Amino acid sequence: MQLRPVGADALLIEVDTPLDWFAALDAERAAGRLSVVDIVPGARTVLLDGVTDPAALAARLRDWSIDPAAVPHEPTxxxxxxxxxxxxxxxxxxxxxxxxxxxxxxxxxxxxxxxxxxxxxxxxxxxxxxxxxxxxxxxxxxxxxxxxxxxxxxxxxxxxxxxxxxxxxxxxxxxxxxxxxxxxxxxxxxxxxxxxx
The missing domain is CATH 2.40.100.10 (Cyclophilin-like)
Structure with missing residues (x-):
């Protein structure tokens, strides 16, 4: 995983499994544990936009582990x-x-x-x-x-x-x-x- 600041209030996460990260981050946002304006997955990245403190969030994310099975998914x-x-x-x-x-x-x-x-x-x-x-x-x-x-x-x-x-x-x-x-x-x-x- 690579973390890169984008401008003053965004953070780009480079990962192999962007959809897993998107789902986990979106669940964190829905639970009120992550304050961001938008979460945008890409082919190999996830952009977190509207982050108050990108450096603090980057430090927090470095210790994260993603469990895709724990994230609910919508029906097909x-x-x-x-x-x-x-x-x-x-x-x-x-x-x-x-x-x-x-x-x-x-x-x-x-x-x-x-x-x-x-x-x-x-x-x-x-x-x-x-x-x-x-x-x-x-x-x-x-x-x-x-x-x-x-x-x-x-x-x-x-x-x-x-x-x-x-x-x-x-x-x-x-x-x-x-x-x-x-x-x-x-x-x-x-x-x-x-x-x-």
């Missing part, structure tokens, strides 16, 4: 997907299988929200057995709800936007709504399963 979120994406044949060829087999893997794999970013409501879902290359040139517009793959991640575009991920289907799931708590459907650490619609 099931998302309906129509697998009709333009890039399904490419993914099948790249993985040396068939379109039907790609869909079988995508619906049979429990994914985990590793971190969020790119756009409000966009989650990087980990757990795929493949590493799928991005497009050489990104599309100028990817429709909202597009289910796509890139590198070792799956994701769903919450709004129309440019994007270079391989589109395998689409979903009508409402990924981000300001008046919902939390606004994002996908939250870090949540498990997700795709269901063929």
């Amino acid at each position: 979120l099931v998302v309906d997907v129509i697998f009709d994406g333009i890039d399904l044949p490419f993914v099948a060829a790249h993985t040396g299988t068939t379109v039907a087999s790609v869909v079988e893997v995508l619906t049979g794999t429990e994914l985990t929200v590793a971190f969020c970013g790119f756009a409000p409501g966009f989650a990087y879902l980990s757990g795929l057995p493949w590493n799928v290359p991005r497009l050489g040139t990104p599309r100028t517009r990817v429709p909202a709800g597009s289910v796509a793959l890139a590198a070792e991640f799956a994701g769903i575009y919450p709004t129309p936007s440019p994007g270079g991920w391989r589109i395998v289907g689409h979903s009508s799931a409402e990924l981000f709504r300001v008046d919902r708590e939390p606004p994002a459907l996908f939250t870090p650490g949540r498990t997700v399963r795709f269901r063929s619609a």
Whole structure:
């Protein structure tokens, strides 16, 4: 574990298991034992923002041990997907299988929200057995709800936007709504399963 100050009131934790750290820190915050404005997991980091005394918190965290089994987890979120994406044949060829087999893997794999970013409501879902290359040139517009793959991640575009991920289907799931708590459907650490619609 590495601890690094970020500005005057934030702390970056570099760890091998950021989701375990996120869950444990979030539980500490919920119990009133950790005062931070936000906890943001990344691929290999956890950012604690709005920390009153980063040096004191860093000293406290150096002695921490994380027990993932002790942290409660939300039930798996099931998302309906129509697998009709333009890039399904490419993914099948790249993985040396068939379109039907790609869909079988995508619906049979429990994914985990590793971190969020790119756009409000966009989650990087980990757990795929493949590493799928991005497009050489990104599309100028990817429709909202597009289910796509890139590198070792799956994701769903919450709004129309440019994007270079391989589109395998689409979903009508409402990924981000300001008046919902939390606004994002996908939250870090949540498990997700795709269901063929």
